[in-house]
Amino acid sequence: MRFRLLRYFLALVLCISAVSAFAQSTPVAAPSTADRLAKLEAQTAQAQSSADNAWMLVSSALVLMMTGPGLALFYGGLVRKKNVLSVMMQSFAMMAIITVMWGIVNYSLAFGPGTSFIGSFHNLFLHGVGLNPDPDYAATIPAQTFMIYQLMFAIITPALITGAFAERMKFSGMAAFLILWSIVVYSPMAHMVWGKGGLLNASLGGRFPCLDFAGGTVVHVTSGVSALVTAIYLGKRIGYPKEPTPPHSVVLSFIGACLLWVGWFGFNAGSALNAGSLATSAFVNTHFAAAAAALSWAAAEWIRNGKPSALGAISGAVAGLVAITPAAGFVTPMSSLIIGFIAGVFCYFMVIKVKAIFGYDDSLDAFGVHGAGGTLGAILTGIFATNAIYPIFKDKNGNPLPSGVVDGNWHQVLNQFIGIALAWVISIVGTLVLLKIVDMTIGLRVSREHEIEGLDITQHGEEGYDHA
Amino acid sequence: MQKIEAVIQPSKLDAVKDALLEIGIEGMTILEARGHGRQKGHTEFYRGREYTVDLLPKVKIEMVVGDELVEKAVQAILSSARSGKIGDGKIFISKIDDAIRIRNDERGPSAL
Numbered sequence: 001m002r003f004r005l006l007r008y009f010l011a012l013v014l015c016i017s018a019v020s021a022f023a024q025s026t027p028v029a030a031p032s033t034a035d036r037l038a039k040l041e042a043q044t045a046q047a048q049s050s051a052d053n054a055w056m057l058v059s060s061a062l063v064l065m066m067t068g069p070g071l072a073l074f075y076g077g078l079v080r081k082k083n084v085l086s087v088m089m090q091s092f093a094m095m096a097i098i099t100v101m102w103g104i105v106n107y108s109l110a111f112g113p114g115t116s117f118i119g120s121f122h123n124l125f126l127h128g129v130g131l132n133p134d135p136d137y138a139a140t141i142p143a144q145t146f147m148i149y150q151l152m153f154a155i156i157t158p159a160l161i162t163g164a165f166a167e168r169m170k171f172s173g174m175a176a177f178l179i180l181w182s183i184v185v186y187s188p189m190a191h192m193v194w195g196k197g198g199l200l201n202a203s204l205g206g207r208f209p210c211l212d213f214a215g216g217t218v219v220h221v222t223s224g225v226s227a228l229v230t231a232i233y234l235g236k237r238i239g240y241p242k243e244p245t246p247p248h249s250v251v252l253s254f255i256g257a258c259l260l261w262v263g264w265f266g267f268n269a270g271s272a273l274n275a276g277s278l279a280t281s282a283f284v285n286t287h288f289a290a291a292a293a294a295l296s297w298a299a300a301e302w303i304r305n306g307k308p309s310a311l312g313a314i315s316g317a318v319a320g321l322v323a324i325t326p327a328a329g330f331v332t333p334m335s336s337l338i339i340g341f342i343a344g345v346f347c348y349f350m351v352i353k354v355k356a357i358f359g360y361d362d363s364l365d366a367f368g369v370h371g372a373g374g375t376l377g378a379i380l381t382g383i384f385a386t387n388a389i390y391p392i393f394k395d396k397n398g399n400p401l402p403s404g405v406v407d408g409n410w411h412q413v414l415n416q417f418i419g420i421a422l423a424w425v426i427s428i429v430g431t432l433v434l435l436k437i438v439d440m441t442i443g444l445r446v447s448r449e450h451e452i453e454g455l456d457i458t459q460h461g462e463e464g465y466d467h468a
Numbered sequence: 469m470q471k472i473e474a475v476i477q478p479s480k481l482d483a484v485k486d487a488l489l490e491i492g493i494e495g496m497t498i499l500e501a502r503g504h505g506r507q508k509g510h511t512e513f514y515r516g517r518e519y520t521v522d523l524l525p526k527v528k529i530e531m532v533v534g535d536e537l538v539e540k541a542v543q544a545i546l547s548s549a550r551s552g553k554i555g556d557g558k559i560f561i562s563k564i565d566d567a568i569r570i571r572n573d574e575r576g577p578s579a580l
Contacts, residue, residue: 241517244520246512246514246517246519250514301513301516304516307513309514311514311515312515315515348516351516352515352516353516
């Protein structure tokens, strides 16, 4: 029986080979080698583009997930029960508002051709941002993929600031302030660091090339410093620091922080703008730094309070993720561990000690984690960046030049400081001016009665936990 | 008829409930409560800020029983809820004037 089947099979194979041999012998106009090569090149480019585009679309979604639900849960758990929806809504509002702004004008201001400081109105209403790649930014993915990916960064950055003024800001004032902020602070900073011809752009010929792989200065320094300014301008919450304001649900914060960790792979590894080995490097570094910082923050707490807390461990992880953001595609995994360890202890110190010494009410530590961690990370990037991972600087012949201090390029630390200083200045000045404008028109702070009653009821007319 | 109110550690609830059922108590009401006696609270740390939590989670058991069952019920609670540590809780006993079963107007001890 088995042999008969085998015979049938052999016969079938013979028939097929005969037919195909016959087909081959039929005379057809053979394409020239040049044509076939051109076709092959096009197919290869298409395959690479599809692979890169797949990763970049996933990354875009991951970065959006960082804001909602990631950041919304992280912040939502840290406030009192009466304000949980208000902080979640602040993050969610950014997902809606900044998206509309980005399409209309902000993308053009950030990434359109312009001066060293800001883009232009060239890409207003996404004019000229189509499905063909923009080779200056990312040669293998559609320009709209690049645009939507960058949008997710523009969303989370103002959302980060909301942690500083949680539990006391009017929704209307918050929305107006952050819309203006995204135009006046975020767009210029993104243009300077990542835009064509930007002053600090390291790969497109900036005057002071500042290494910022995924947004240490653009995202974390700007949001963190603006957060500090807002916290000081608005003043403390009623009763702070005498009345207790403990987190109403560390569980929500825990889920949020874990989502942030996962989303950060899109944030950092996606910043390679392709699915190649650079993305792997950024992915590994991101993970290592988060783990190291979670350990060092928890250890610092263990030594000081006798117990390692869940809130401490997750806060440490976020601090490590912030600090590795500018360095993600420039350093080795072991450097990432060092950056993470330093970031965990440093941000712990900022949140526990420095905040208490100065007495500002940065409610959810947006400055202590993002401002401080971002600044630290940007400096450490200048130290640990190596051309063995990403040869971003090249001489005229295309040979790699040293990146950071570990390569012998001490000058890079100076460039990092220039980038950091610019981010601090534009954030402080921009935020102060905008707060003043919104304060005089719409108003920033809720009334005393509303603050005591809670922002969920007074700003949104609903409760987070209405178990009927 | 007397009402027994016992504030106990939440971890002792199952043991107390079983002990009461064993001596023939047929009904009880259980409330999740927060409070403290001489035990006071404990300290929690959130991002370095210290909070004193003085109201701790407790469980309150309420039941109304016939006079003959009161002492047995008290003994059952004492033996099952005691850990010997501070914070074990308290028992309060008071007289009840009447009891009415809503379903059928039944009154007095037979309504229990």
